[in-house]
Amino acid sequence: MDHTPILIVLVPLTSALLIPFLAMGGGRFARAGLLFATAGSLLCSILALRASLEGEVLSYHVGGWPPPWGIEIVIDPLSGVMATLVSFLAVLAAFYSGPYLSGWTARRTGTFCSLFALLVTGLQGIVVTGDLFNLYVFLEISSISAYALLSSGGSKAIVAVFRYLLIGTVAASFYLIGVGYLYAMTGTLNMADMAARLPETSDSPVIVVAVSFIVIGLAIKAALFPLHGWLPDTYTYAPGPVIGFVAAVMTKVSAYALYRILFYVFVAGTGPREPLLLLGWASVIAVVAGSLMALAQKDVQRMLAYSSIGQMGYIMLGIAIGTPLALTGALLHVVNHAVMKGCLFMAVNGVQWRLGVFRVCDFAGMGRRLPLTMAAFTVAALSMIGLPPTAGFFSKYYLALAALESGYFPFLAALILSSLLGAVYFFRVLEKVYLSPENDEETRDTSELPFPMLAPILTLAVLALLLGLFNQTVVTELIQPGLPS
Amino acid sequence: MEAETLSFVNYCLAASLFLIGLYGILARPHLVRKLMAMNILQVAVIVFFIILGYKSDATPPIVRHGDETPIARNYINPLPHTLMLTAIVVSVSTTGVALALLIRIHRRFGTLDESELMEKLK
Amino acid sequence: MQQIFQRIAWLPFVAAAAILFYAARDLPTIADPNAPASTHVSPRYIESAVAETGAANMVTAVLADYRAYDTLGETVVILTAGLACLLVLGAFTPARSGPTEKKATPYEFGSDIVDATSRLLIPFISLFAFYVVVHGHTSPGGGFQGGAICAAAIILVRLVRGRAPAFRLLPTYTVAIGSIGVLVYTGTGLVSLFFEKNFLDYSGLPLPFHGGHLREMGSLSVETGVFITVTAVMVLIFDVLTMGSEE
Numbered sequence: 001m002d003h004t005p006i007l008i009v010l011v012p013l014t015s016a017l018l019i020p021f022l023a024m025g026g027g028r029f030a031r032a033g034l035l036f037a038t039a040g041s042l043l044c045s046i047l048a049l050r051a052s053l054e055g056e057v058l059s060y061h062v063g064g065w066p067p068p069w070g071i072e073i074v075i076d077p078l079s080g081v082m083a084t085l086v087s088f089l090a091v092l093a094a095f096y097s098g099p100y101l102s103g104w105t106a107r108r109t110g111t112f113c114s115l116f117a118l119l120v121t122g123l124q125g126i127v128v129t130g131d132l133f134n135l136y137v138f139l140e141i142s143s144i145s146a147y148a149l150l151s152s153g154g155s156k157a158i159v160a161v162f163r164y165l166l167i168g169t170v171a172a173s174f175y176l177i178g179v180g181y182l183y184a185m186t187g188t189l190n191m192a193d194m195a196a197r198l199p200e201t202s203d204s205p206v207i208v209v210a211v212s213f214i215v216i217g218l219a220i221k222a223a224l225f226p227l228h229g230w231l232p233d234t235y236t237y238a239p240g241p242v243i244g245f246v247a248a249v250m251t252k253v254s255a256y257a258l259y260r261i262l263f264y265v266f267v268a269g270t271g272p273r274e275p276l277l278l279l280g281w282a283s284v285i286a287v288v289a290g291s292l293m294a295l296a297q298k299d300v301q302r303m304l305a306y307s308s309i310g311q312m313g314y315i316m317l318g319i320a321i322g323t324p325l326a327l328t329g330a331l332l333h334v335v336n337h338a339v340m341k342g343c344l345f346m347a348v349n350g351v352q353w354r355l356g357v358f359r360v361c362d363f364a365g366m367g368r369r370l371p372l373t374m375a376a377f378t379v380a381a382l383s384m385i386g387l388p389p390t391a392g393f394f395s396k397y398y399l400a401l402a403a404l405e406s407g408y409f410p411f412l413a414a415l416i417l418s419s420l421l422g423a424v425y426f427f428r429v430l431e432k433v434y435l436s437p438e439n440d441e442e443t444r445d446t447s448e449l450p451f452p453m454l455a456p457i458l459t460l461a462v463l464a465l466l467l468g469l470f471n472q473t474v475v476t477e478l479i480q481p482g483l484p485s
Numbered sequence: 486m487e488a489e490t491l492s493f494v495n496y497c498l499a500a501s502l503f504l505i506g507l508y509g510i511l512a513r514p515h516l517v518r519k520l521m522a523m524n525i526l527q528v529a530v531i532v533f534f535i536i537l538g539y540k541s542d543a544t545p546p547i548v549r550h551g552d553e554t555p556i557a558r559n560y561i562n563p564l565p566h567t568l569m570l571t572a573i574v575v576s577v578s579t580t581g582v583a584l585a586l587l588i589r590i591h592r593r594f595g596t597l598d599e600s601e602l603m604e605k606l607k
Numbered sequence: 608m609q610q611i612f613q614r615i616a617w618l619p620f621v622a623a624a625a626i627l628f629y630a631a632r633d634l635p636t637i638a639d640p641n642a643p644a645s646t647h648v649s650p651r652y653i654e655s656a657v658a659e660t661g662a663a664n665m666v667t668a669v670l671a672d673y674r675a676y677d678t679l680g681e682t683v684v685i686l687t688a689g690l691a692c693l694l695v696l697g698a699f700t701p702a703r704s705g706p707t708e709k710k711a712t713p714y715e716f717g718s719d720i721v722d723a724t725s726r727l728l729i730p731f732i733s734l735f736a737f738y739v740v741v742h743g744h745t746s747p748g749g750g751f752q753g754g755a756i757c758a759a760a761i762i763l764v765r766l767v768r769g770r771a772p773a774f775r776l777l778p779t780y781t782v783a784i785g786s787i788g789v790l791v792y793t794g795t796g797l798v799s800l801f802f803e804k805n806f807l808d809y810s811g812l813p814l815p816f817h818g819g820h821l822r823e824m825g826s827l828s829v830e831t832g833v834f835i836t837v838t839a840v841m842v843l844i845f846d847v848l849t850m851g852s853e854e
Contacts, residue, residue, distance in 0.1 A: 003800055003805075003806065006805075006806045010793065010797070010806070013683065013793065014790075014793055014797075017686075017786045017789050017790050017793065018786070018790075020779070020782050020783050020786050021783060021786070024779075024783075060805065060806075061805055062675070062676040062805060062806055062807055062808075063672065063673065063674075063675050063676065063805065063806070063807040063808050063809075064804060064805050064807075064808030064810060065672075065673050068647075068648050069648060069651055069652070069673055070673055070674070071674055071676045071677060107697070107779055108694070108697065111690055111693050111694045111697065111782075112694060114690055115687065115690050115691065115694060118683065118686075118687050118690070121683070125680065131677075133568055133571075133677060134676065134677055134680065137571060137575070137677055137680035137681060137684065138680055140575045140578075140579070140684050141680060141683055141684050141687055144578060144579065144582055144684060144687045144688055144691055145687050145690075145691065147582055147586075147691060148582065148687075148690065148691030148692075148694045148695060149694075151586060151589075151694075151695055152694060152695075155589075155590075155593045155594070156606060158586055158589050158590055158593070158695075159590060159594075159602060159606060161586060162516065162583065162586045162587070162590065165579065165582065165583055165586065166510055166519055166520075166523055166583075169523050169526075169527070169579050170507065170510060170523070170526065172575075173503075173526050173527055173529075173530050176530050176572065177503065177529075177530045177533060180530065180533050180534050180537065181630075181634070183534075183537065183565075183644060184537050184634050184635055184642070184643070184644055185634075185635070185643060186643055186647070187642070187643035187644045187645070187646060187647030187648055187649075188647055188648050189648075197643075197647075204633050205629060205630045205633050206630050206633045206634055208630075209626065209627065209630040488636050488637070488638060488639070489636055491637070492634070492636040492637040492638070492639075493631055493632060495637055496631035496634055496637075497627075497628050497631055500624065500627035500628065500631060501624060503627075504620050504623055504624050504627070507620070508616075508617065508620050511616070512616050536637055537637070537642075537644050538644065538645075539637055539638050540638055540639070540640045540645055541638040541639075541640065543640070545747075546653065546664070546665040546666055547663055547664045547665065547666075547745070547746065547747065548656065548657055548663040548664075548665070554654070555653055555654055555656075555657070556653075556654065557645070557646075557649065557650035557653045557654055558640050560653045560665065562644060562645050562649045562653075563649065563652055563653065563656075563665035563666045563668070563669050564644075564648065564649050564652060564669060565644070566666045567666050567669040567670045567674060567677075568677075570666070570670060570681075570751060571677055571678070571680075571681040574681050574684060574685060574751060575681070575684055577685075577688075578684050578685055578687070578688030579688070581688045581689075581691075581692055581844045581848075582688050582691045582692060582695070584848055585691070585692040585695040585696045585844075585847065585848060586695055588696060588848060589695055589696060
């Protein structure tokens with residue numbers, strides 16, 4: 001009996017429960033517990049992914065009850081890839097957090113690590129579930145732990161996180177009421193069962209309203225323009241290991257949930273058209289506006305936050321267009337962006353942690369002070385702009401092809417424009433890093449970042465290159481099996 | 486009132502409550518009022534689910550003493566109630582965390598009004 | 608500009624209300640026993656609850672048995688909220704131990720009547736809490752409800768007597784108790800994994816019962832876990848939120 005589907009969620013959960021006890025023995029046991037949690041989840045995700053790639057979709061009935069009476073966990077290639085992505089980034093973030101947490105009391109470390117493990121639990125729970133209400137529950141688990149973790153960055157973070165809390169709860173309530181409408185019309189909460197029963201309800205305005213609510217709710221969580229207001233402040237003031245993980249993963253998981261609902265619950269193409277149209281136009285604006293606003297920032301982390309808004313626009317664009325080519329681009333970009341943004345945020349936060357600087361002008365001469373970190377930053381930045389052979393080029397290529405194929409020329413123009421803008425604001429930073437002389441400050445610490453922080457950054461940069469070089473394999477082996485047939 | 490109109494009025498009330506909560510979050514500058522509006526929003530969703538489960542001439546979902554074979558027609562649908570237990574718990578938890586954040590904000594800045602906060606954050 | 612915005616702020620809401628009211632006409636009539644929600648999944652819950660799960664209270668049957676995974680998530684949400692409050696507000700000094708003199712705490716009402724009444728009430732409240740948990744199967748109740756009542760009893764002690772009573776625990780330990788509750792829940796589910804059944808499938812528990820009775824024991828174990836966690840976290844949140852007012 002294969003229990004890996006449920007273990008993907010249970011390993012981080014049980015670890016999170018044990019970490020407060022481990023912390024009583026000292027902070028390093030708590031950190032070890034966190035590493036175990038994330039590594040365990042990664043292992044189970046990889047096993048489940050391999051099993052699902054060999055042919056059958058894994059379906060796990062929790063409690064022994066068959067769906068739709070019980071809750072079902074579904075591992076198909078797509079959820080397997082997402083689960084592996086989330087846990088892989090979690091392992092790296094757990095590693096990265098070591099130096100950051102070293103000054104904290106054992107009790108605070110324990111609480112932090114426990115909440116981090118619960119965040120991973122929540123995200124994995126969203127990724128593997130096959131039940132709409134179960135998704136809401138795990139969405140809330142990940143949200144509440146994220147609120148707490150993101151607020152540990154100081155007083156500005158607290159205000160930003162309070163706003164995020166309000167908006168996030170509104171988003172979850174929108175999602176829930178959308179599910180309620182769907183439940184009223186079909187009588188079930190299981191995704192596969194609902195997919196079977198929806199065609200009978202035909203064109204009811206209730207379904208359109210329900211899908212609109214769900215799209216709005218998940219779009220808020222995914223920071224799609226114009227619902228992105230919570231993101232810049234929250235990302236700018238958040239502490240290092242948290243933001244490296246959250247920025248890379250949380251919005252993507254919401255985008256994945258949206259994709260699941262639009263293409264699996266509504267068997268591809270039968271859903272209402274209007275929300276998708278709205279989504280498409282919002283994403284186009286997001287792509288351009290995100291890049292424009294990133295250009296105007298002086299704070300590097302804020303610049304990356306606005307860049308994330310633009311990138312989420314790409315993913316949503318792919319989902320909105322809906323053709324297999326577009327979906328391939330969107331899903332590939334989910335993986336690529338998680339890797340690239342994770343690397344960027346971790347690098348920038350490392351600089352901030354080591355040297356206390358966060359503005360572009362203060363990055364002058366970093367190329368000599370922190371050569372490895374900045375090399376990784378450069379690779380990730382080139383990938384974000386979209387230069388071959390890095391990963392970013394290929395996902396944009398697929399999206400551009402899809403836009404061309406479907407005749408949506410404004411989308412294509414937006415893609416090209418935002419890539420050019422991206423080149424401008426990233427090269428601005430790179431120019432300061434490599435070509436400017438250092439500021440005449442007392443050199444506080446000229447050495448490179450400590451190994452636990454450096455290793456994840458370098459790993460992600462290398463991965464960005466590898467995903468680009470081997471993108472054919474990635475697309476055919478991992479992404480395309482996950483598309484709706 | 487016939488059942489259709491009554492049903493329509495009920496759904497409209499739930500929707501109105503939802504929109505009132507949403508308006509409160511967006512339009513009120515004081516953070517505690519925003520929190521209260523958030524609670525109203527969540528209650529609206531809870532109310533909506535619960536009214537879905539009702540059946541005419543049915544009793545609450547506990548098997549009556551001596552009823553050997555319960556028939557679905559005679560009992561209210563238990564599923565929305567279960568789901569809303571979860572939603573209420575989530576609502577309470579979120580309110581708890583929000584209050585903790587508010588206490589931190591108040592200690593640090595001395596005010597809970599959004600416009601004043603924006604001034605102090607500059 | 609701000610003025611104009613304030614004036615028209617209610618317009619989109621009116622538009623949204625119009626859309627929602629329009630859609631509401633198509634929703635199934637309330638109280639209609641033939642609505643999809645009442646005819647598809649729930650009849651099995653209603654008709655087989657006693658036979659399959661041993662619970663006459665169908666809501667508990669669904670909560671603790673059919674959809675136990677959701678309830679696990681819900682309990683984890685509570686625990687997460689407790690941990691979150693601890694992380695956000697937890698920078699207090701435990702050295703500030705309870706004063707042994709009469710006043711100085713802001714909660715003490717200093718009234719003998721309140722004190723005496725609460726002494727009478729609290730045992731009954733706690734007993735009622737346990738009753739609600741155990742009887743969740745046959746009457747309205749369950750782990751969450753019982754936990755909230757028990758937490759109310761403990762918080763009543765704090766409100767009336769301040770921080771002095773011996774029942775006061777450091778938040779670290781309260782969180783540990785909350786974790787124990789969820790561990791009981793998860794543990795019950797994990798035991799089944801060792802007996803070749805799925806997670807949270809109570810028929811895999813190694814107890815000398817069968818069928819509905821076995822599942823009833825599983826549900827009871829799970830509800831106990833929920834009770835422990837809810838009590839601990841409610842008290843934790845109260846403690847953490849009121850900790851700083853001693854300044």
